Amino acid sequence: MTSSSTTSYWQNTDVPTRLPGPPSLPFVGSAFLIGNPNRFYAVMQRWARKYGDLFHVKIGVDSYIVSSNMALSKLLFENRPEGVERPPMIARSFSSIDLVNNLFAAEGENWRKQRKAIAKSLSAHNLGKAEDMIFHEVQRRLDRMDQQIKASIGKPINFLPHSKQFSLGIISRLVFGDDFRQTAENDELSTELSLIFNTLASRTVAPIEYWKWFKLPKDRAFERVKNRLRRDITQRATTALEQLREQPKNHRPDNLLDGLLMHQLAEEPAQALSEDEVFANAVALIAAGMDTTSTTLAWALYLLGKHTEIQQQLRSELRIATQGTGRLPTL
């Protein structure tokens, strides 16, 4: 499902308000119907089933068109950034947790600059260098999971926490090049990120920005975690920058943080990322790669479990694609 802010076309017509959509109240719109922010996408899905693949919703005073129409969503993404802007709610939400300087909240030339830096850091060549790491990390976590599965034979297993560990383990290695505060016993990063993204989710649908005036205990906990993360990433970045300054211009970075830092060192000021952009993008990339991948994996396993014939088909396709090596041919 894709949401997009009302572009100039939509803004100059009354199309949005003529589309079907949930009931709305003055000032809060339909926010009161969303309830738990963690259910945001489930609620959108329920509304899509009820109102169709294109519906209108007001959240606060902002008006949105929500599309689950694949053709339209593709068109919207292809027309970024000039033709289509993201909902203002995205930049506002990132701003509420002091992480606004990232690709997902950027528009226009600023988006283009950040997109170029990130696409370069995520290039097939750089990801290809990570193949061994991904392979070993998956193997290590599968071995650990195997023991847990054997210990709970006959009982249902909630795979989502496992898939979160899987994707966080891999994405943090891609971004930082190592474990970054995750050990077998203590997955500190995962707890910290959950707190950060739960704060992002609840501030996104909060009717008033109360944290600007006073802080609840959960807001103080969030501030502590965010400040610690910023301090640690900045420390790493400072050391990495010193090493990168010694490297030749055509040096290929080993991880995404180094890739972003190479852009902080860019000679052309219009192309250079600021220190804050590097920090916000490092955290945003972990967010982009964690829940998306883990939820997809969990759903895939659940559906494969229900459809054993597809499971068989997938197994044979993988056997052919990996030619018995267990390695993907495209990485």
Ligand code: HEM
């Ligand atoms: C199954 C897994 C994934 C799903 C379903 C997914 C979904 C999406 C979607 C829907 C967008 C478009 C968002 C928008 O423009 O508003 C997007 C963009 C993006 N995703 Fe993912 N993603 C996944 C995995 C990843 C991973 C692993 C990474 C990074 C390591 C990543 C990095 C990005 C980046 C950099 C963008 C571009 C944002 C931009 O150009 O503004 N994604 N993804």
